[in-house]
Amino acid sequence: MSLPRPTRETFTRYLPILTWARAYNRDTATSDLVAAVIVTIMLIPQSLAYALLAGLPAEMGLYASILPLVAYAIFGTSRALAVGPVAVVSLMTATAIGALGVSTPAEYALAAITLAFISGVLLALLGVLRLGFLANFLSHPVIAGFITASGVLIAASQLKHIFGIDAEGHTLLALLRSLGAHLSETNLITLVLGLAALAFLFWVRKGLKPLLLKAGLKPRLADVLAKAGPVAAVAVTTLVTWAFSLNDRGVRVVGEVPTGLPPLSAPSFDPEMWSQLALSAVLISIIGFVESVSVAQTLAAKRRQRIDPDQELIGLGASNVASAVSGGYPVTGGFSRSVVNFDAGAETPAAGAYTAVGIGLATLLLTPLLFFLPKATLAATIIVAVLSLVDFSIVGKAWRYSKVDFTAVTATIVLTLLVGVETGVSAGVILSIFLHLYKTSKPHVAEVGLVPGTHHFRNIRRHKVETLPEVLTLRVDESLYFVNARFLEEYVLNRVAECENLRHVVLMFPAVNEVDFSALETLEEINRRLDEQGITLHLTEVKGPVMDRLKRSHFLDELTGKVFLAQYDAWCELQSGPAEGTKDKGLAAQ
Amino acid sequence: MSLPRPTRETFTRYLPILTWARAYNRDTATSDLVAAVIVTIMLIPQSLAYALLAGLPAEMGLYASILPLVAYAIFGTSRALAVGPVAVVSLMTATAIGALGVSTPAEYALAAITLAFISGVLLALLGVLRLGFLANFLSHPVIAGFITASGVLIAASQLKHIFGIDAEGHTLLALLRSLGAHLSETNLITLVLGLAALAFLFWVRKGLKPLLLKAGLKPRLADVLAKAGPVAAVAVTTLVTWAFSLNDRGVRVVGEVPTGLPPLSAPSFDPEMWSQLALSAVLISIIGFVESVSVAQTLAAKRRQRIDPDQELIGLGASNVASAVSGGYPVTGGFSRSVVNFDAGAETPAAGAYTAVGIGLATLLLTPLLFFLPKATLAATIIVAVLSLVDFSIVGKAWRYSKVDFTAVTATIVLTLLVGVETGVSAGVILSIFLHLYKTSKPHVAEVGLVPGTHHFRNIRRHKVETLPEVLTLRVDESLYFVNARFLEEYVLNRVAECENLRHVVLMFPAVNEVDFSALETLEEINRRLDEQGITLHLTEVKGPVMDRLKRSHFLDELTGKVFLAQYDAWCELQSGPAEGTKDKGLAAQ
Incomplete structure (x- = not known):
C-alpha cells in the first residue's frame, strides 16, 4: 500500500x-x-x-x-x-x-x-x-x-x-x-x-x-x-x-535567569x-x-x-x-x-x-x-x-x-x-447554542392574505389583505427540524380547531430552508389529521433543495392537496374551487 | 410578603x-x-x-x-x-x-x-x-x-x-x-x-x-x-x-415475596x-x-x-x-x-x-x-x-x-x-444538535436574476433569468447567526472579488428569519469593506421582525445603500441608476 x-x-x-x-x-x-x-x-x-x-x-x-x-x-x-x-x-x-x-x-x-x-x-x-x-x-x-x-x-x-x-x-x-x-x-x-x-x-x-x-x-x-x-x-x-x-529590602525581583x-x-x-x-x-x-x-x-x-x-x-x-x-x-x-x-x-x-x-x-x-x-x-x-x-x-x-x-x-x-x-x-x-435553538423552537407563523391589486401575500395582522373563507393560509418563518416539529403540529391543529367551515390549509414555505426527518413525520401527521377532518393540505413556494428532499419520501404521494410554485397560483385555484383528486406535485419554487 | x-x-x-x-x-x-x-x-x-x-x-x-x-x-x-x-x-x-x-x-x-x-x-x-x-x-x-x-x-x-x-x-x-x-x-x-x-x-x-x-x-x-x-x-x-x-432442580424462581x-x-x-x-x-x-x-x-x-x-x-x-x-x-x-x-x-x-x-x-x-x-x-x-x-x-x-x-x-x-x-x-x-448547526454553518446563497416578464427572481443556475451588469444580487437562504456569520462575510467578499465593474451588491433576505448580534457585526463589516471598494450595499425583502431589530442598531445609518420592500423595486431603481445619497430605509417587507 x-x-x-x-x-x-x-x-x-x-x-x-x-x-x-x-x-x-x-x-x-x-x-x-x-x-x-x-x-x-x-x-x-x-x-x-x-x-x-x-x-x-x-x-x-x-x-x-x-x-x-x-x-x-x-x-x-x-x-x-x-x-x-x-x-x-x-x-x-x-x-x-x-x-x-x-x-x-x-x-x-x-x-x-x-x-x-x-x-x-x-x-x-x-x-x-x-x-x-x-x-x-x-x-x-x-x-x-x-x-x-x-x-x-x-x-x-x-x-x-x-x-x-x-x-x-x-x-x-x-x-x-x-x-x-x-x-x-x-x-x-x-x-x-x-x-x-x-x-x-x-x-x-x-x-x-x-x-x-x-x-x-x-x-x-x-x-x-x-x-x-x-x-x-x-x-x-x-x-x-x-x-x-x-x-x-523586600522588593521581589525576577532573580537568576539562565543564559x-x-x-x-x-x-x-x-x-x-x-x-x-x-x-x-x-x-x-x-x-x-x-x-x-x-x-x-x-x-x-x-x-x-x-x-x-x-x-x-x-x-x-x-x-x-x-x-x-x-x-x-x-x-x-x-x-x-x-x-x-x-x-x-x-x-x-x-x-x-x-x-x-x-x-x-x-x-x-x-x-x-x-x-x-x-x-x-x-x-x-x-x-x-x-x-x-x-x-x-x-x-x-x-x-x-x-x-x-x-x-x-x-x-x-x-x-x-x-x-x-x-x-x-x-x-x-x-x-448561545441553547438560546439559538430555543429561539427557533417556537417559530413565527403568520396567517397571510392577498394584498389587493398585487400578487403579494402579507400578514393579516400587519396589513389590509383579502382572505378566502374556506382557506387558512399560514406562512412558516423558520426552518422545520426536530426542535420545532412538534410545535408546528400543535400550532396548525389548534388554529384549525378555531376555524369553522374550513376546507383547505395552505402552508407557505418561502422561509423554510430545511425540513428534517422529524419535521417530515410531523407534516405527514398534520396531513393525516386534517384528512380525518375532511380538510385538504397544500404547500406553496417550497424551495428547490427542500422539494428535492421531500421527493425522496412518501409524503408527496400521501399529501391530500397540491404543491404550488407560487402562493398566487394556489389562491386562484382554491378561489375557483379545485377539481379534487387532480394532483400536480412536481413543481417547486426556487 | x-x-x-x-x-x-x-x-x-x-x-x-x-x-x-x-x-x-x-x-x-x-x-x-x-x-x-x-x-x-x-x-x-x-x-x-x-x-x-x-x-x-x-x-x-x-x-x-x-x-x-x-x-x-x-x-x-x-x-x-x-x-x-x-x-x-x-x-x-x-x-x-x-x-x-x-x-x-x-x-x-x-x-x-x-x-x-x-x-x-x-x-x-x-x-x-x-x-x-x-x-x-x-x-x-x-x-x-x-x-x-x-x-x-x-x-x-x-x-x-x-x-x-x-x-x-x-x-x-x-x-x-x-x-x-x-x-x-x-x-x-x-x-x-x-x-x-x-x-x-x-x-x-x-x-x-x-x-x-x-x-x-x-x-x-x-x-x-x-x-x-x-x-x-x-x-x-x-x-x-x-x-x-x-x-x-436448578430452576430459579421468584421466591418469597412479602405480602x-x-x-x-x-x-x-x-x-x-x-x-x-x-x-x-x-x-x-x-x-x-x-x-x-x-x-x-x-x-x-x-x-x-x-x-x-x-x-x-x-x-x-x-x-x-x-x-x-x-x-x-x-x-x-x-x-x-x-x-x-x-x-x-x-x-x-x-x-x-x-x-x-x-x-x-x-x-x-x-x-x-x-x-x-x-x-x-x-x-x-x-x-x-x-x-x-x-x-x-x-x-x-x-x-x-x-x-x-x-x-x-x-x-x-x-x-x-x-x-x-x-x-x-x-x-x-x-x-443531532451539532449536525443541525453544521448544516446551517454554510448557508445556501444563490445569485438571482429576474424571470423575464414577471416580478419573480430566481437562481441564475436553475432558471433563465436577466441580470444587471453592475449589480450582484445574492439571496441568502438561512437565518444569520454566529455560526454562519463569518461564512457570509467571506462568501460575499470572494464573490465580489470575482466580478468586475461592480457598483451594487443586493442581499435578498426573504428567508432570513434572524440576524443576531454577531451577524449584525458581519453585515456592518461587509458594508464597510464594500464601501472601501466603492460598492454600495442594499438589502431587500427584509422580514418585519428582523427589520424591527436592525432599527435598534446603527447599521441602517451606516448602510451605504437602501432597504427595499420588494426585490423588484431594487431592480427598477438600480437599472435606471439611483440618485446616490437619497436614503429611504424605513420600509420592510412583512
Missing part, C-alpha cells in the same frame, strides 16, 4: 513559506527587519511578564518567543501575525495547571510544556481535518465578554505584585479576598515602584505620542518610542533596584495528566485560535490579502509543538503585537523569524541584566496591556440589540469573573 | 382531576373499570418482570404500580395513559445503579428509590417552570433508534434467565461474551420452560386472536383473552414448577449519591417523559382531546415521588399498556386508580402464589414485549431521506448497544 504522491499544490498549501519566499527581496527584508526590531523591543518585557502571569519562570516566556515564531513563519498564512505568549492564554494556562494541584516548580513547568504539546497536536489535527469552522461556535458577544472579563481577572491577579504581597485565587472574589487578607504585609518600596511604573506606562500610552509629535518627531518614530515605554520602565526600575539593593538558547524539552506522556489537561487544552486551543484568526483576518483585509483559517490552525499547531520541544508554554497570535508588527511595516512571516533571532540574542546576552528586574514592573506592564482589552460596552450594545445576545455575554462575563475562565467560556458557548 | 391567592384556574390547571371528576358518572365508571381489569391482568406479570430487569426484588415492581397510578390520576391530563414500570426505564435504572457499585440488595433498592425521587422532583420542577419543550431536543430518529437499541439490549439481558445461567454486562458485547462464557452451565429444565413460554407467548401475540375470532368470539373478548397470555404462561409454569419441585401493601420508604439524601445519580435521573426523566407524552398525544388525538405537556411533567413527577415514598422505582407512561387501556375503553384517569386497587389486592392476596414463578417465564414475557419495540426500518428511512438524520440514528443505535444506554442517548442528542 502506498500513499498518493504529494503534488506541488499540497506542498504550497501546507507550506505557505514556499509561496512568499520566492518573491522575497531586499526591500521586503528591510521592512520585515524594521518591524522585527520594534516587536522584539515590545516582546522582551511582555514575554517575561506573561510567563509570570502563567506562574512560570521568566525564561519560559523568552523560550516561547523563539522557536514558535520560526514554526509559524514556515506554516502560517498571515503576513503580519506576531505569535508568542499572550495574556489570556497565559491566564488560562495558570488556571489549567492550578487545577492539577502539582507541588514542585519542575512539575508545574512540565505541565505547561505538556499543555502546549496537546494544544499543538489538537490545533494541527483540526487544521488537517479542515475543522476551522468550529471556532464559529464562539459568538462575537461571547468572545468580547470573555476577553473583557479575562482582562479584569488578569489585572486583579497582578495587584499582589504591585503591593509586594502574596495572594492566591483563580476567581475575582478569591483574588480580592486574598489580597485583602494580606494587605497589611504591603511592602511600601514595592508599592512605590509599582505605582510609579503604572503611572509612567499609562502616561506613555496616552500622553507620550502627542508630546513627541508636538516636539516635531515623525509619526513613525513617535510610535516606536511610545512602544518602547515598557522597556524604559524595565530598564529604569531594574537600575534603581540594583543601585539601592532594593531586593534586600543560553532554549533547552530541548519533551512533554509528559502520562495518560492521567493528558486526561486532566484535555479539556483545558481544547479551550486554550480554541480561544487562542479565535483571538489569532480575528486579528489575522482584520490585518489581511486591510491589504486585500486573505488568510486560510485551516492552514492557520496548522501554523498555530506547529508553533505550540515547537514551544513544547523548546521549554516554552502555549502560544498564539497576539492582538497588540500583531497590530504593531503590521503598522511597523512587516510584509511577510519572515518578520516573525527575525523577531525570534532578536529574542534569541536576548537570552544569550541580556539575561544577567534581568536579575534585579522587579516583578512589580512586569505586573504594571501586564495591567496596562490588559486594561486596554477591557470594554464593557458590549453589554450595553447587546442589551439594545437582542436580549438573547445580552444573556450570553452577561453569563460569560459573570461566570468568568466569579467561577473561572474555563467555566465562563464554556457556559458562553453552550448558552 | 404574601403569595398571590390561588384562583380557581390555578387549581384546575394543576389538578386536572377537578375537571373530569365533576362529569364522572356510572357509565364512565363502568368503562374505566373494564379497562382497569384488563390492564391489571397485563400489569401483574409485567411489573414483576420489569423489576427483575431493573435488578430489583419482584415486589418493588408491584409497589411501583400502586401509589404512582393514584398520583397520576390526580395530576395527569391524559385520559388513557397507563403509568407504571416500563422496559426502557427499568433498563436505565439498572444501568444507573450498576454504575454506583453498591454491594448489598438494600443499598441497591435505596438507590432505586432515590433515583425515582430525584426524577420526580426534576420532572415536577420542569413542569412548574413550563420547560416541557426540552423534550423536543430528542429528534424522532434518535428516539426511534434508542428504543430499538434498548429493546435489543433488554432482550439480550434476559437470555441468561432463559438459559438459567449467570451473565453480567450493560453493553451488548459484554452481555454476549458473558453469556458465552457461562453457556456450559445451562440448566436444561429452565431452558425448556423458558423456550416453551417464549413460543407460547409469540403464538398468543400472533396466532391466538385470529383463532379466537374464527371460533366465533367477539373481537373485544378475543383481544382481552390474547392480552391475558402472559398471565396464563405465569400460571402454568408456576404450577408446573410447584408440582415437580423444579426449584430443587401486604407497600411500605413507607424514604430516599437517601446523601449528596454524593445525588451527584452520582444526577445525570442518570435527567436522562431517565427525559426519556420517560418523551415516551409517555408521545403515546398520550397519539391517544388523545384519536378522540380529539388534548393533553398539556407541562402538566404531564407534573403528573409524572408526582408519580415518581409517590413511587419513591412507597418502595417503588422510576415509572412512566408505558406504550403498550396505554394502548390496551385506551382500546379497552378507559375514559378518565380513574381507570389508573382502579388498576392501582387491582395491584393492591394482588399484593395482599397473590404474593404467596408467586414463590414458584420461574424467572425464565418473566424473562420470556419481557423478551416478547420488547421485541415488538425493535424496528430497524428507521435506519433505512433516514438514509433515504437525509444523511444527517441517518448519522444521528446510527450513532444512537451503535453507541447504545456497544457503550450503553446513557452514552447512546446523550450522543444522539448532542450529535
Whole structure:
C-alpha cells in the first residue's frame, strides 16, 4: 500500500513559506527587519511578564518567543501575525495547571510544556481535518465578554505584585479576598515602584505620542518610542533596584535567569495528566485560535490579502509543538503585537523569524541584566496591556440589540469573573447554542392574505389583505427540524380547531430552508389529521433543495392537496374551487 | 410578603382531576373499570418482570404500580395513559445503579428509590417552570433508534434467565461474551420452560386472536383473552414448577415475596449519591417523559382531546415521588399498556386508580402464589414485549431521506448497544444538535436574476433569468447567526472579488428569519469593506421582525445603500441608476 504522491499544490498549501519566499527581496527584508526590531523591543518585557502571569519562570516566556515564531513563519498564512505568549492564554494556562494541584516548580513547568504539546497536536489535527469552522461556535458577544472579563481577572491577579504581597485565587472574589487578607504585609518600596511604573506606562500610552509629535518627531518614530515605554520602565526600575539593593529590602525581583538558547524539552506522556489537561487544552486551543484568526483576518483585509483559517490552525499547531520541544508554554497570535508588527511595516512571516533571532540574542546576552528586574514592573506592564482589552460596552450594545445576545455575554462575563475562565467560556458557548435553538423552537407563523391589486401575500395582522373563507393560509418563518416539529403540529391543529367551515390549509414555505426527518413525520401527521377532518393540505413556494428532499419520501404521494410554485397560483385555484383528486406535485419554487 | 391567592384556574390547571371528576358518572365508571381489569391482568406479570430487569426484588415492581397510578390520576391530563414500570426505564435504572457499585440488595433498592425521587422532583420542577419543550431536543430518529437499541439490549439481558445461567454486562458485547462464557452451565429444565413460554407467548401475540375470532368470539373478548397470555404462561409454569419441585432442580424462581401493601420508604439524601445519580435521573426523566407524552398525544388525538405537556411533567413527577415514598422505582407512561387501556375503553384517569386497587389486592392476596414463578417465564414475557419495540426500518428511512438524520440514528443505535444506554442517548442528542448547526454553518446563497416578464427572481443556475451588469444580487437562504456569520462575510467578499465593474451588491433576505448580534457585526463589516471598494450595499425583502431589530442598531445609518420592500423595486431603481445619497430605509417587507 502506498500513499498518493504529494503534488506541488499540497506542498504550497501546507507550506505557505514556499509561496512568499520566492518573491522575497531586499526591500521586503528591510521592512520585515524594521518591524522585527520594534516587536522584539515590545516582546522582551511582555514575554517575561506573561510567563509570570502563567506562574512560570521568566525564561519560559523568552523560550516561547523563539522557536514558535520560526514554526509559524514556515506554516502560517498571515503576513503580519506576531505569535508568542499572550495574556489570556497565559491566564488560562495558570488556571489549567492550578487545577492539577502539582507541588514542585519542575512539575508545574512540565505541565505547561505538556499543555502546549496537546494544544499543538489538537490545533494541527483540526487544521488537517479542515475543522476551522468550529471556532464559529464562539459568538462575537461571547468572545468580547470573555476577553473583557479575562482582562479584569488578569489585572486583579497582578495587584499582589504591585503591593509586594502574596495572594492566591483563580476567581475575582478569591483574588480580592486574598489580597485583602494580606494587605497589611504591603511592602511600601514595592508599592512605590509599582505605582510609579503604572503611572509612567499609562502616561506613555496616552500622553507620550502627542508630546513627541508636538516636539516635531515623525509619526513613525513617535510610535516606536511610545512602544518602547515598557522597556524604559524595565530598564529604569531594574537600575534603581540594583543601585539601592532594593531586593534586600523586600522588593521581589525576577532573580537568576539562565543564559543560553532554549533547552530541548519533551512533554509528559502520562495518560492521567493528558486526561486532566484535555479539556483545558481544547479551550486554550480554541480561544487562542479565535483571538489569532480575528486579528489575522482584520490585518489581511486591510491589504486585500486573505488568510486560510485551516492552514492557520496548522501554523498555530506547529508553533505550540515547537514551544513544547523548546521549554516554552502555549502560544498564539497576539492582538497588540500583531497590530504593531503590521503598522511597523512587516510584509511577510519572515518578520516573525527575525523577531525570534532578536529574542534569541536576548537570552544569550541580556539575561544577567534581568536579575534585579522587579516583578512589580512586569505586573504594571501586564495591567496596562490588559486594561486596554477591557470594554464593557458590549453589554450595553447587546442589551439594545437582542436580549438573547445580552444573556450570553452577561453569563460569560459573570461566570468568568466569579467561577473561572474555563467555566465562563464554556457556559458562553453552550448558552448561545441553547438560546439559538430555543429561539427557533417556537417559530413565527403568520396567517397571510392577498394584498389587493398585487400578487403579494402579507400578514393579516400587519396589513389590509383579502382572505378566502374556506382557506387558512399560514406562512412558516423558520426552518422545520426536530426542535420545532412538534410545535408546528400543535400550532396548525389548534388554529384549525378555531376555524369553522374550513376546507383547505395552505402552508407557505418561502422561509423554510430545511425540513428534517422529524419535521417530515410531523407534516405527514398534520396531513393525516386534517384528512380525518375532511380538510385538504397544500404547500406553496417550497424551495428547490427542500422539494428535492421531500421527493425522496412518501409524503408527496400521501399529501391530500397540491404543491404550488407560487402562493398566487394556489389562491386562484382554491378561489375557483379545485377539481379534487387532480394532483400536480412536481413543481417547486426556487 | 404574601403569595398571590390561588384562583380557581390555578387549581384546575394543576389538578386536572377537578375537571373530569365533576362529569364522572356510572357509565364512565363502568368503562374505566373494564379497562382497569384488563390492564391489571397485563400489569401483574409485567411489573414483576420489569423489576427483575431493573435488578430489583419482584415486589418493588408491584409497589411501583400502586401509589404512582393514584398520583397520576390526580395530576395527569391524559385520559388513557397507563403509568407504571416500563422496559426502557427499568433498563436505565439498572444501568444507573450498576454504575454506583453498591454491594448489598438494600443499598441497591435505596438507590432505586432515590433515583425515582430525584426524577420526580426534576420532572415536577420542569413542569412548574413550563420547560416541557426540552423534550423536543430528542429528534424522532434518535428516539426511534434508542428504543430499538434498548429493546435489543433488554432482550439480550434476559437470555441468561432463559438459559438459567449467570451473565453480567450493560453493553451488548459484554452481555454476549458473558453469556458465552457461562453457556456450559445451562440448566436444561429452565431452558425448556423458558423456550416453551417464549413460543407460547409469540403464538398468543400472533396466532391466538385470529383463532379466537374464527371460533366465533367477539373481537373485544378475543383481544382481552390474547392480552391475558402472559398471565396464563405465569400460571402454568408456576404450577408446573410447584408440582415437580423444579426449584430443587436448578430452576430459579421468584421466591418469597412479602405480602401486604407497600411500605413507607424514604430516599437517601446523601449528596454524593445525588451527584452520582444526577445525570442518570435527567436522562431517565427525559426519556420517560418523551415516551409517555408521545403515546398520550397519539391517544388523545384519536378522540380529539388534548393533553398539556407541562402538566404531564407534573403528573409524572408526582408519580415518581409517590413511587419513591412507597418502595417503588422510576415509572412512566408505558406504550403498550396505554394502548390496551385506551382500546379497552378507559375514559378518565380513574381507570389508573382502579388498576392501582387491582395491584393492591394482588399484593395482599397473590404474593404467596408467586414463590414458584420461574424467572425464565418473566424473562420470556419481557423478551416478547420488547421485541415488538425493535424496528430497524428507521435506519433505512433516514438514509433515504437525509444523511444527517441517518448519522444521528446510527450513532444512537451503535453507541447504545456497544457503550450503553446513557452514552447512546446523550450522543444522539448532542450529535443531532451539532449536525443541525453544521448544516446551517454554510448557508445556501444563490445569485438571482429576474424571470423575464414577471416580478419573480430566481437562481441564475436553475432558471433563465436577466441580470444587471453592475449589480450582484445574492439571496441568502438561512437565518444569520454566529455560526454562519463569518461564512457570509467571506462568501460575499470572494464573490465580489470575482466580478468586475461592480457598483451594487443586493442581499435578498426573504428567508432570513434572524440576524443576531454577531451577524449584525458581519453585515456592518461587509458594508464597510464594500464601501472601501466603492460598492454600495442594499438589502431587500427584509422580514418585519428582523427589520424591527436592525432599527435598534446603527447599521441602517451606516448602510451605504437602501432597504427595499420588494426585490423588484431594487431592480427598477438600480437599472435606471439611483440618485446616490437619497436614503429611504424605513420600509420592510412583512
